[in-house]
Amino acid sequence: MQQLPPDFYLQSNVTAVAQQLLGKLLVHRCKKEVLAGRIVETEAYAGIEDRASHAWGGRRTKRTEIMYARGGTAYVYKCYGMHALFNVITNEVDIPDAVLIRAVEPLGAFGIKKRKGTRLPGSGPALVTQILQLNMEHNGATLLQQTVFIADDGYQPAEVAVSRRIGVDYAGAAAQWLYRFFIPKHPHITPHPINKEGILLL
DNA sequence: GCGCCGATTTGCT
DNA sequence: GCAAATCGGCGCG
Numbered sequence: 683m684q685q686l687p688p689d690f691y692l693q694s695n696v697t698a699v700a701q702q703l704l705g706k707l708l709v710h711r712c713k714k715e716v717l718a719g720r721i722v723e724t725e726a727y728a729g730i731e732d733r734a735s736h737a738w739g740g741r742r743t744k745r746t747e748i749m750y751a752r753g754g755t756a757y758v759y760k761c762y763g764m765h766a767l768f769n770v771i772t773n774e775v776d777i778p779d780a781v782l783i784r785a786v787e788p789l790g791a792f793g794i795k796k797r798k799g800t801r802l803p804g805s806g807p808a809l810v811t812q813i814l815q816l817n818m819e820h821n822g823a824t825l826l827q828q829t830v831f832i833a834d835d836g837y838q839p840a841e842v843a844v845s846r847r848i849g850v851d852y853a854g855a856a857a858q859w860l861y862r863f864f865i866p867k868h869p870h871i872t873p874h875p876i877n878k879e880g881i882l883l884l
Numbered sequence: 885g886c887g888c889c890g891a892t893t894t895g896c897t
Numbered sequence: 898g899c900a901a902a903t904c905g906g907c908g909c910g
Contacts, residue, residue: 741906743906759891760904764892782891853891
């Protein structure tokens with residue numbers, strides 16, 4: 683198991699990073715337990731030219747400022763005022779590229795069984811932070827240390843597919859960009875008709 | 885300052 | 898299928 687090196691996050695092609703993150707492990711060492719999940723679904727957000735990105739048009743606000751940090755930084759924000767979504771900042775300083783981690787396959791012991799009823803939690807970007815116990819406190823955290831980081835255990839997905847992104851219909855032409863990467867038919871990816879439109883890359 | 889909308893999920897009709 | 902939960906950013910004035 684090898685932690686990803688700083689150079690990985692400095693790549694200039696954010697879609698390449700989004701694709702390469704599939705199959706990697708997102709790890710959170712909290713108090714006594716280590717929470718980890720295998721990344722099975724990602725979305726790329728390409729800086730100021732991407733209308734779907736919070737940094738579109740070069741926006742710099744209190745919320746988006748962290749997106750301009752150097753690659754290898756975490757960007758966590760609240761969506762709809764209640765769900766924390768976890769992103770990985772990529773590229774050099776002042777280029778606000780980011781990869782949204784949309785789904786992970788939980789590994790090891792997780793407290794999610796405690797939920798009432800026998801029904802397992804659904805899938806989606808808000809579940810990633812829930813499962814790995816990540817929250818707004820991790821906004822701006824570096825992924826280059828040992829608390830929250832991404833590791834490669836040698837696993838390579840047999841198949842990788844690409845599609846349009848989910849929930850960005852407002853973004854005009856950018857809504858059609860093939861910036862969503864996922865492992866086809868994986869049980870933890872977001873259930874969505876768009877999965878059938880996925881184009882197989884691998 | 886006010887009001888609408890969003891990279892969503894859940895539960896009820 | 899749809900509304901609720903709930904907050905920061907943005908446009909408007």
